Amino acid sequence: MRTAVITLAAGxxxxxxxxxxxxxxGSRAPDAYVVVAMGDPGVAxxxxxxxxxxxxVDVPAGEGGLPLAAARNAGARRALxxxxxxxxxxxxxxxxxxxxxxxxxxxxxxDVPALLCGTVAYLPPPGEGGYRLADLPGLAPPHPAxxxxxxxxxxxxxxxxxxxxxxxxxxARTWREIGGFCEEYTGYGGEDTDFAQTARARGVPLxxxxxxxxxxxxxxxxxxPVQHLDDILRNAAVFHRRWGRWPMGGWLxxxxxxxxxxxxxxxxxxxxxxxxxxxxxxxPAGSSSGR
Numbered sequence: 001m002r003t004a005v006i007t008l009a010a011g012x013x014x015x016x017x018x019x020x021x022x023x024x025x026g027s028r029a030p031d032a033y034v035v036v037a038m039g040d041p042g043v044a045x046x047x048x049x050x051x052x053x054x055x056x057v058d059v060p061a062g063e064g065g066l067p068l069a070a071a072r073n074a075g076a077r078r079a080l081x082x083x084x085x086x087x088x089x090x091x092x093x094x095x096x097x098x099x100x101x102x103x104x105x106x107x108x109x110x111d112v113p114a115l116l117c118g119t120v121a122y123l124p125p126p127g128e129g130g131y132r133l134a135d136l137p138g139l140a141p142p143h144p145a146x147x148x149x150x151x152x153x154x155x156x157x158x159x160x161x162x163x164x165x166x167x168x169x170x171x172a173r174t175w176r177e178i179g180g181f182c183e184e185y186t187g188y189g190g191e192d193t194d195f196a197q198t199a200r201a202r203g204v205p206l207x208x209x210x211x212x213x214x215x216x217x218x219x220x221x222x223x224x225p226v227q228h229l230d231d232i233l234r235n236a237a238v239f240h241r242r243w244g245r246w247p248m249g250g251w252l253x254x255x256x257x258x259x260x261x262x263x264x265x266x267x268x269x270x271x272x273x274x275x276x277x278x279x280x281x282x283x284p285a286g287s288s289s290g291r
């Protein structure tokens with residue numbers, strides 16, 4: 001089974017190189033490493049001359065924020081052109097465990113169409129010398145909001161609403177069955193929830209896969225992500241139109257509690273006057289695909 005790892009990058013070159021190091025140190029190296037540069041010409045230089053060799057795909061970044069959905073689709077197209085049977089998507093901030101790529105492959109060989117999701121641990125800030133790959137498993141437990149099966153264990157019939165795109169895998173056949181990410185989504189939020197909803201609608205189950213950890217490198221963030229408020233409002237409306245319900249409810253409620261958004265006629269969400277009206281009153285959207 002030929003395996004391709006796909007990641008998106010716009011900035012965070014140090015995080016990208018550490019991911020590359022993690023792949024090189026793993027017990028099972030990917031057959032292809034596809035890095036999608038979203039409006040960032042520096043990505044190619046950041047990964048050049050290092051193992052595993054990166055196949056860089058350039059996708060322009062438009063005015064509507066980072067094209068995460070379109071970039072994942074572009075990465076998958078390139079992986080399939082390279083003959084990949086298994087697609088492993090990793091967030092640029094995520095370093096795979098030593099057995100992660102092999103474990104995804106082992107479970108995928110059962111040849112049952114499924115979304116495979118490993119655990120993700122959010123790391124504390126690195127020390128003065130940065131993260132050491134050997135230390136990552138002991139730095140943080142898996143995120144408590146998602147199931148954490150033991151190594152060798154697979155929890156079937158997972159809740160698709162808990163899917164996230166930080167670390168997941170699926171066969172080329174399953175990718176084609178789902179049809180990829182909906183490119184109506186631009187900027188931050190909602191595109192992965194939509195992808196999982198499409199999988200559920202097409203009868204593709206979600207399997208939580210033990211033994212396939214990813215370690216999310218620390219970076220500054222805000223909760224709720226007010227810098228992405230406009231993206232979230234726009235993408236939530238797309239999701240509601242497609243599926244008849246509002247996603248990202250926790251964030252929308254948190255924005256409402258801060259007086260940044262309110263419900264309108266028919267239950268739609270919109271900015272309030274206290275949100276400033278113009279996007280410039282909020283911090284700009286971040287310059288990477290990290291979450």
